[in-house]
Amino acid sequence: MTGSQKWADYLKTKQVKRLMTELKKKWISNGHLTGKITLNNISDEEKRDIEGIMGIHFSNSLNAKDFESAIIQNSVFGDSNIKEVLELYFGAKLITSKEKKLIKKNEDEFFFESLRKILDDINGNEQLYNWLIKMKTNKSFGYITLQRLRKTKPNDTLTICSSVFKGINEINQNIYPIAIFASKISGNPHFLDRNSGDGSTLFVSILAYIFEEDYPADSKSWYELLEKANLIKDEIAGSLAIYNVQLLKDNTAHQGAYWCYKYKQPFMLAYCNLNDIDKATTDNNIVYVVENEMVFTTLQKEIKDRNIALICTSGQPSLTAQKLIELLVKGNNRIFYSGDIDPEGLGICDRLWKKYPNNITPWLMDKNDYLASISNEKVSNQRLSLLDRIENPILKETSILLKENKKAAYQENMISIFIDQLLS
Secondary structure, eight states, X not given: OOHHHHHHHHHTTSSOHHHHHHHHHHHHHHSSOOSEEEOTTOOHHHHHHHHHHXXXXXXXXXXXXXXXXXXXXXXXXOXXXXXXXXXXXXXXXXXXXXXXXXXXXXXXXXXXXXXXHHHHHTTOOHHHHHHHHHHHHHTOSSHHHHHHHHHHOTTTHHHHHHXXXXXXXXXXXXXXXXXXXXXXXXXXXXXXXXXXXHHHHHHHHHHHHHTTOOOOOSHHXXXXXXXXXXXXXXXXXXXXXXXXXXXXXXXXXXXXXXXXXXXXXXXXXXXXXXXXXXEEEOTTSEXXXXXXXXXXXXXXXXXXTSOOXXXXXXXXXXXXXXXXXXXXXXXXXXXXXXXXXXXXXXXXXXXHHHHSTTTEEEOSOSHHHHHHHEEEEEXXXXXHGGGXXXXXXXXXXXXXXXXHHOEEEOGGGGHHHHHHHHHO
């Protein structure tokens, strides 16, 4: 038995656990014993045993180095080493903070290289490689999720990442129901359900990076982000209301939309209704788009006797709305789009305008309309920062005013203006 083992066994019989714990902390922090140790509310037993080991009077503090010297210089148990004594006393190897950082750094490098190898193996797209660099450098867009995965599912982490990367590599190639796509990339139809686990969280974190969005705060924004990647809940989700809009296949009218047109009723359009449609038309090649359901309902009643085309997107344009707008553009329609005058509403209109600059026109969203419909709802600086991306000249002017006032404006406050413009 070594001297260090004898010392460890001996110390275990004494009332020195608190002292040994403090010595251990010193060693882990510095790689050697240094500095003073103070033990508050020391008991008589602790005082007696520490004095017996060190051979000096002890009140409540001592130099850590003096304790080490007392052990090393005491030949009663033979040669000993303070690090070995501490390790044998606590039954565990001592690793300094510096050593831990180095080990973690090496483990991190190996892990991120493993992620890069997955991308190489699946011929990952440029967006994925850029995300990997951004995520690692800024510790964002899924970094925390990956660290949690490494701790909770170390044996499954790379498999989950592989499924996620395969999915990201395939987005926008085709339109898929989410469950089918999830099953395709992972074997689990619930892999991309909200709150289903770190796999779905990582997938959506990467989507947020790709589409320059904040991580979804709720279920609605979660599925809206998935829709941007052509992933839909199902083929009847994302429905929207259309009025006086005709859907055609080879110049033959979609009968459901046609009879709603004849009877002056809105038609609830789902994505599956557009599977075979190749064009959308209106009576005068002009269509008005509003974001809000109540606004749509009110306006539709007012224009019932007129051949004015009207669409309600119910917020962020779903895949159904995006496909319909594409068909309307193909049918050479001019589209007047109106949304709430807040960062998100201006952003939607601006993105549509950028995609179809010859067909999309902001409607009732200029700076005067903003002042006419302003509310008392304050807009956070974080949301206002989204306005920096606005490029449309009309919307840009409005965004400047919105930044100054920091208050949103809503369509509901402009009902009479909407009606006047449509009936004029």
